[in-house]
Amino acid sequence: DAKTTQPTSMDCAEGRAANLPCNHSTISGNEYVYWYRQIHSQGPQYIIHGLKNNETNEMASLIITEDRKSSTLILPHATLRDTAVYYCIVRGGSSNTGKLIFGQGTTLQVKP
Amino acid sequence: DGGITQSPKYLFRKEGQNVTLSCEQNLNHDAMYWYRQDPGQGLRLIYYSQIVNDFQKGDIAEGYSVSREKKESFPLTVTSAQKNPTAFYLCASSLRLLAELFPGTDTQYFGPGTRLTVL
Numbered sequence: 001d002a003k004t005t006q007p008t009s010m011d012c013a014e015g016r017a018a019n020l021p022c023n024h025s026t027i028s029g030n031e032y033v034y035w036y037r038q039i040h041s042q043g044p045q046y047i048i049h050g051l052k053n054n055e056t057n058e059m060a061s062l063i064i065t066e067d068r069k070s071s072t073l074i075l076p077h078a079t080l081r082d083t084a085v086y087y088c089i090v091r092g093g094s095s096n097t098g099k100l101i102f103g104q105g106t107t108l109q110v111k112p
Numbered sequence: 113d114g115g116i117t118q119s120p121k122y123l124f125r126k127e128g129q130n131v132t133l134s135c136e137q138n139l140n141h142d143a144m145y146w147y148r149q150d151p152g153q154g155l156r157l158i159y160y161s162q163i164v165n166d167f168q169k170g171d172i173a174e175g176y177s178v179s180r181e182k183k184e185s186f187p188l189t190v191t192s193a194q195k196n197p198t199a200f201y202l203c204a205s206s207l208r209l210l211a212e213l214f215p216g217t218d219t220q221y222f223g224p225g226t227r228l229t230v231l
Contacts, residue, residue, distance in 0.1 A: 044155070092211065
């Protein structure tokens with residue numbers, strides 16, 4: 001699975017959009033980009049995933065660049081409950097275990 | 113409600129004792145997983161199961177054992193052979209192990225976790 005790079009931490013004002021970037025320059029053609037978040041002492045929560053088209057669901061939007069080497073998770077109206085560690089994961093392709101490889105992620109702090 | 117449950121939420125164990133962590137799902141998922149998380153670290157795969165009566169070792173299986181006798185249940189036993197068992201244990205499930213021709217069916221959903229402390 002391709003390696004991802006994310007900023008260590010970010011701040012966002014409550015009610016504003018939170019844009020979380022992720023670099024995955026070695027992604028292969030059949031690998032998907034997944035986003036999870038983990039609130040302190042809870043299990044990771046699935047947010048969204050995509051291959052090459054932009055995706056939107058009730059939680060967030062995922063923008064993937066045309067060359068697929070980077071992506072951005074957008075929380076349109078961040079609330080205090082969105083404070084968490086956000087993980088960008090690339091998986092699929094030749095993986096035969098199904099395991100998720102969580103890096104260090106981005107700690108998003110939403111401030112009042 | 114559909115979902116994944118883990119019990120207990122907190123577990124304390126004396127050194128030398130085996131302990132079993134419960135994981136149940138009612139999502140009708142075929143695949144289930146166990147991960148371990150240490151403070152400030154990412155998740156590491158312990159065991160996974162693609163289907164009932166089948167399971168495979170992950171990256172850190174030593175000192176752990178599992179069973180998959182029922183589709184909805186995947187208990188994890190932490191044995192006395194596990195040298196550093198204190199950690200946060202997470203169970204997950206997905207419809208399939210690999211998406212292959214069905215994109216998204218390998219999306220993993222996690223339980224709330226069990227925090228194990230060895231005294």
